[in-house]
Amino acid sequence: MYPLRRNRRLRTNEAIRALVRETIISPNDFLVPLFVVEGKSIKDEIPSMPNYFRYSLDLLEKEVKELWNMGLKSVLLFAKVPDNLKDNKGTEASNPNGLMQRAIKTVKNACPEMLVMTDVALDPYSAYGHDGIIENGRVLNDASVNALTAMSLSHAQAGADFVAPSDMMDGRILSIREAFEQEGFVNTGIMSYSAKYASAFYGPFRDALDSAPVDLIDIPKDKKSYQMDYANRSEALIETEMDIDEGADIVMVKPGLCYLDIVRDIKNIVNVPVAVYQVSGEYAMLKAAAEKGWLNHDAVVMEQVTAIKRAGADIMASYFAKDVVRILNS
Ligand SMILES: NCC(=O)CCC(=O)O
Numbered sequence: 154m155y156p157l158r159r160n161r162r163l164r165t166n167e168a169i170r171a172l173v174r175e176t177i178i179s180p181n182d183f184l185v186p187l188f189v190v191e192g193k194s195i196k197d198e199i200p201s202m203p204n205y206f207r208y209s210l211d212l213l214e215k216e217v218k219e220l221w222n223m224g225l226k227s228v229l230l231f232a233k234v235p236d237n238l239k240d241n242k243g244t245e246a247s248n249p250n251g252l253m254q255r256a257i258k259t260v261k262n263a264c265p266e267m268l269v270m271t272d273v274a275l276d277p278y279s280a281y282g283h284d285g286i287i288e289n290g291r292v293l294n295d296a297s298v299n300a301l302t303a304m305s306l307s308h309a310q311a312g313a314d315f316v317a318p319s320d321m322m323d324g325r326i327l328s329i330r331e332a333f334e335q336e337g338f339v340n341t342g343i344m345s346y347s348a349k350y351a352s353a354f355y356g357p358f359r360d361a362l363d364s365a366p367v368d369l370i371d372i373p374k375d376k377k378s379y380q381m382d383y384a385n386r387s388e389a390l391i392e393t394e395m396d397i398d399e400g401a402d403i404v405m406v407k408p409g410l411c412y413l414d415i416v417r418d419i420k421n422i423v424n425v426p427v428a429v430y431q432v433s434g435e436y437a438m439l440k441a442a443a444e445k446g447w448l449n450h451d452a453v454v455m456e457q458v459t460a461i462k463r464a465g466a467d468i469m470a471s472y473f474a475k476d477v478v479r480i481l482n483s
């Protein structure tokens with residue numbers, strides 16, 4: 154007796170394994186998140202994100218050129234806003250000379266072909282650390298959408314190629330798309346964080362931007378009234394379909410690893426590119442385990458990004474992007 158099929162034949166050596174490999178990782182898969190701060194000559198390591206930095210604009214220029222030379226051609230910008238510029242309405246978010254708007258121009262000057270995407274949400278600008286405007290202890294939807302639309306327009310005016318609304322208010326994609334069409338930004342795209350879950354994995358990111366919800370009476374303690382419940386699957390599909398109908402060019406699932414079932418479900422039903430955000434907590438977990446010598450950093454990085462792509466990600470926003478290129482080249 155012998156097995157009718159010997160599956161191991163296709164695993165005999167690296168040549169045959171390479172020949173039948175289904176998922177290949179390349180620098181083109183990645184969107185590099187970048188944190189910017191005011192000041193000069195600042196390259197500030199984020200304590201809960203080892204080897205990840207906030208850059209002042211002069212050093213951002215250098216970083217962006219390095220990314221481009223590594224084959225990383227798309228960035229996603231986040232601004233760390235000084236406390237004195239924060240208020241409930243996120244007024245600073247649409248300042249034409251704000252940090253984000255200057256960062257867009259800095260990247261475009263340094264590297265004109267770099268694709269620039271920008272985070273759109275009020276939390277870095279909110280005195281309360283929320284993605285929208287608060288009234289009577291609630292995050293308002295439509296007033297927040299108006300503020301996010303103004304913010305998006307200011308990014309488009311500064312030269313962003315894509316805006317990436319990460320706030321999870323209802324109807325913001327339609328509002329932003331209509332404003333772009335009316336104001337002549339017909340080629341400015343929208344990558345919607347369509348299925349963003351209320352996740353504890355965002356902790357280190359909130360350290361990076363100092364943007365966690367504040368602990369005050371009448372201020373919601375968490376983001377569960379707008380980000381999705383991680384117990385749910387169906388609403389991720391509705392959220393995503395609606396954002397496509399409203400004009401999203403790219404949709405997103407966030408976080409990554411714990412949500413790969415959602416990624417696959419969405420990939421199976423949509424015909425637009427699907428992005429996945431491998432978030433700060435996922436980065437921090439692996440860096441910490443690797444520092445202790447408990448996991449092989451490079452091997453686990455590649456396994457993780459390959460799994461995310463295999464699940465259906467066309468694009469990955471990942472703090473590991475530079476690590477991946479280094480590993481690919483080694
Ligand atoms: N709007 C962007 C994020 O919330 C990022 C979260 C993370 O990296 O943990």
Ligand SMILES: [Mg+2]
Pocket residue numbers: 321322323324347392395396
């Ligand atoms: Mg939605």
